[in-house]
Amino acid sequence: MHTNLPASSIARLQHIQNSLARVVLPYFKRRDHITPALHKLHWLPIRLRIQFKIATLTFKTRCTSQPSYLSELLHPHVPARNLRSSSQFLFSLPLIKTSIGQCSFSFSAPTIWNSLPISLRSTTSICSLPTFRRNLKTYLFSTLPP
Numbered sequence: 001m002h003t004n005l006p007a008s009s010i011a012r013l014q015h016i017q018n019s020l021a022r023v024v025l026p027y028f029k030r031r032d033h034i035t036p037a038l039h040k041l042h043w044l045p046i047r048l049r050i051q052f053k054i055a056t057l058t059f060k061t062r063c064t065s066q067p068s069y070l071s072e073l074l075h076p077h078v079p080a081r082n083l084r085s086s087s088q089f090l091f092s093l094p095l096i097k098t099s100i101g102q103c104s105f106s107f108s109a110p111t112i113w114n115s116l117p118i119s120l121r122s123t124t125s126i127c128s129l130p131t132f133r134r135n136l137k138t139y140l141f142s143t144l145p146p
Helices: 007-024 035-041 046-064 105-115 118-125 129-142
Strands: none
Touching (some): 007 035, 046 105, 046 129, 118 129
16 A cells, blocks of 8 residues: 555465465365455455555654664654644654655555554554554454455
């Protein structure tokens, strides 16, 4: 969604994940649709797994300010005047126009983070990584079509 990876790379990785799911669950045959197998294994599709990893890394960086080289890339959104977005736990998006620049952590992390619901973004006040990961995975699974 927000990582600007080529579709061919995502498709190749998804094919590998699908093949592995069939190895782990051998009763799913080649002609069976793979989505039920991924749900049974609690595996997110590759594009959502990428979002999960970036959002988790963003959460860790926000809570601990570590690693410092990533912490320096994330800037909390501070509006010029008092707006409702002040308490939304948002990050400012850097002004990057190139597609290569949009693949960077400094662009993709705030984009993915800001797209999460406020209930997930506000988990940072507790800084509980297991809780955040569980809620994030639940949210990402809910975005999948039935």
